[in-house]
Amino acid sequence: MITLDYLKQSCSHRIVWLLEALGLDYELKIYDRLEGTGFAPEELKAQHPLGKAPVLQDGDLVLAEGNAIIQHLLDRYDTENRFTPAHKTDAYSNYVYWLAISASMFSANLLALVSKKGDLGDFAQYTDAQVGLYFNHVEQSLEGKTWIVGEQLTGADFSLSFPLQWGLNYVNKADYPNIVRYLEQIETHPAYLKANEKTAGGLDLSRF
Amino acid sequence: MITLDYLKQSCSHRIVWLLEALGLDYELKIYDRLEGTGFAPEELKAQHPLGKAPVLQDGDLVLAEGNAIIQHLLDRYDTENRFTPAHKTDAYSNYVYWLAISASMFSANLLALVSKKGDLGDFAQYTDAQVGLYFNHVEQSLEGKTWIVGEQLTGADFSLSFPLQWGLNYVNKADYPNIVRYLEQIETHPAYLKANEKTAGGLDLSRF
Numbered sequence: 350m351i352t353l354d355y356l357k358q359s360c361s362h363r364i365v366w367l368l369e370a371l372g373l374d375y376e377l378k379i380y381d382r383l384e385g386t387g388f389a390p391e392e393l394k395a396q397h398p399l400g401k402a403p404v405l406q407d408g409d410l411v412l413a414e415g416n417a418i419i420q421h422l423l424d425r426y427d428t429e430n431r432f433t434p435a436h437k438t439d440a441y442s443n444y445v446y447w448l449a450i451s452a453s454m455f456s457a458n459l460l461a462l463v464s465k466k467g468d469l470g471d472f473a474q475y476t477d478a479q480v481g482l483y484f485n486h487v488e489q490s491l492e493g494k495t496w497i498v499g500e501q502l503t504g505a506d507f508s509l510s511f512p513l514q515w516g517l518n519y520v521n522k523a524d525y526p527n528i529v530r531y532l533e534q535i536e537t538h539p540a541y542l543k544a545n546e547k548t549a550g551g552l553d554l555s556r557f
Numbered sequence: 558m559i560t561l562d563y564l565k566q567s568c569s570h571r572i573v574w575l576l577e578a579l580g581l582d583y584e585l586k587i588y589d590r591l592e593g594t595g596f597a598p599e600e601l602k603a604q605h606p607l608g609k610a611p612v613l614q615d616g617d618l619v620l621a622e623g624n625a626i627i628q629h630l631l632d633r634y635d636t637e638n639r640f641t642p643a644h645k646t647d648a649y650s651n652y653v654y655w656l657a658i659s660a661s662m663f664s665a666n667l668l669a670l671v672s673k674k675g676d677l678g679d680f681a682q683y684t685d686a687q688v689g690l691y692f693n694h695v696e697q698s699l700e701g702k703t704w705i706v707g708e709q710l711t712g713a714d715f716s717l718s719f720p721l722q723w724g725l726n727y728v729n730k731a732d733y734p735n736i737v738r739y740l741e742q743i744e745t746h747p748a749y750l751k752a753n754e755k756t757a758g759g760l761d762l763s764r765f
Contacts (some may be wrong), residue, residue: 398694410650414657421650442618442629449622449660456664460671463684469675476671486606 351375355548356389356402357382360415360455360511362544362552364403367419367507369547370540371426377547387556415511416448419504432503443498447505454483454512461519462557480519484528487513491527495534502538510535515554559583563756564597564610565590568623568663568719570752570760572611575627575715577755578748579634585755595764623719624656627712640711651706655713662691662720669727670765688727692736695721699735703742710746718743723762 353368355361355377368375380393380402394400397413404411405418407425412418423433434440457479463469464476487497487509496502497509513528522529535541536551545551561576563569563585576583588601588610602608605621612619613626615633620626631641642648665687671677672684695717698705704714721736730737743749744759753759 398697399690407650410647412650412654414654414661416660417650417654417657420653424644424649424653436632439618441632442615442620442625445628445632446620446622446625449625452624452657452660452664453622456660456667459664460667463668463671463677463680466680467675467677469671469677472671472674482607489606 350406350408352406353377354393354396354402354404354406355379356393357548357550358553358556359402361403362548363415363507363510364405364418364422365544365548366510366535366538366541367422367432367504369543370432370502370507370538371422373422373426379548416452416508419448419508423504427504432501432507434498434501434503440498440501440503444503444505447497447503448508450483450486451505451508451512454480454487454509454516457483458512458515458519458557461516480516483512484516484520484525488525488527491531497531506535514552515557518554518557558614558616560586560614562586562588562601562604562610562612562614564588564601565756565758566595566761566764567597567610569611570756571623571715571718572613572626572630573752573756574718574743574746574749575630575640575712577751578640578710578715578746579630581630581634587756624660624716627656627716631712640709640715642706642709642711648706648709648711652711652713655705655711656716658691658694659713659716659720662688662695662717662724665691666720666723666727666765669724688724691720692724692728692733696733696735699739705739714743722760723765726762726765 351373353364353375380390383390389402393402396404397411399413401413404413412421427433434444460476461480464473469476496506498505513532559581561572561583588598591598597610601610604612605619607621609621611626612621620629635641642652668684669688672681677684704710705717706713721740
């Protein structure tokens with residue numbers, strides 16, 4: 350039995366997309382953000398020692414962290430390698446590369462959010478450059494490719510969707526036509542549309 | 558042919574540890590940080606579009622990001638699964654979980670560093686709590702275990718070593734006896750000692 354703790358307007362959304370793409374049965378527990386602060390509610394925080402969404406329970410396993418949940422679900426349930434490149438290929442190495450980049454983009458976005466809220470002094474120049482650095486890299490890497498690794502939709506696309514959707518708040522969208530095309534492709538993927546239905550709405554990240 | 562671009566006093570060190578543990582042949586290019594700022598030199602930045610260390614070249618593949626490099630090296634060269642739990646086991650899922658936690662701890666440390674350099678206003682409370690949150694989770698998870706997944710030294714330990722070594726700057730060491738024991742175990746591992754030799758010195762993260 351799989352259960353997913355889902356926080357609205359968060360990186361939880363890409364996990365529902367993957368669960369739908371894999372055609373799995375799961376129970377979804379949807380949590381609203383607190384009015385005002387936008388923080389996660391206490392009931393959600395109680396689900397995991399880190400208090401962060403999403404949380405996936407699969408039998409005795411309790412996992413947080415998008416990349417961990419994505420790799421766990423593919424390891425267990427992607428038995429036909431629909432979303433996982435074959436081992437010992439460059440595609441596999443690029444798949445784990447883009448998973449890692451996704452985590453670093455998340456961190457870059459968080460720095461940008463923090464930078465907006467305070468005064469970072471000498472560090473602001475470094476911080477403010479990070480989101481654009483990653484966006485430029487993704488933009489160039491998408492040139493001539495359907496998905497981030499190549500022709501195959503992989504776990505890396507599920508992972509990367511969220512930091513790109515969020516990061517658009519900090520860049521000029523017009524500078525990134527490949528990323529805009531890529532996100533349109535993601536947001537109209539049949540399993541993504543199902544995820545929108547299941548969660549009663551898509552993502553609205555405008556407040557971050 | 559494997560080449561590693563190694564920046565002194567950085568997360569590059571754990572990759573040398575893994576290369577030594579796997580017994581691989583590789584060429585090491587060591588870069589000093591710039592005096593004053595401590596930033597990476599331009600020659601290193603030129604090795605990868607993100608300009609970040611470490612960078613691993615393996616044939617035609619060029620990879621940045623510690624977790625990507627670790628997963629690539631294990632996928633290709635850990636043929637006897639010495640450092641990789643078997644697929645479809647809870648140990649495998651916990652291995653990818655701790656890889657992901659390691660990336661998030663890196664991000665938490667970066668927030669702590671930024672917070673030290675500037676004034677984050679209302680956000681400081683959130684930011685300052687993050688490192689301790691992860692340290693508490695690792696501390697509890699190490700209780701009664703040799704390595705972070707269990708009895709087997711895995712890629713997750715290689716990954717986690719650096720954010721813990723760095724994060725000690727932001728916590729009270731005495732609160733974390735399991736982590737202190739775990740880092741001693743890491744820093745006296747035969748392949749880690751070889752990494753120190755190869756790089757002409759261990760890590761000194763005191764300036765961060």
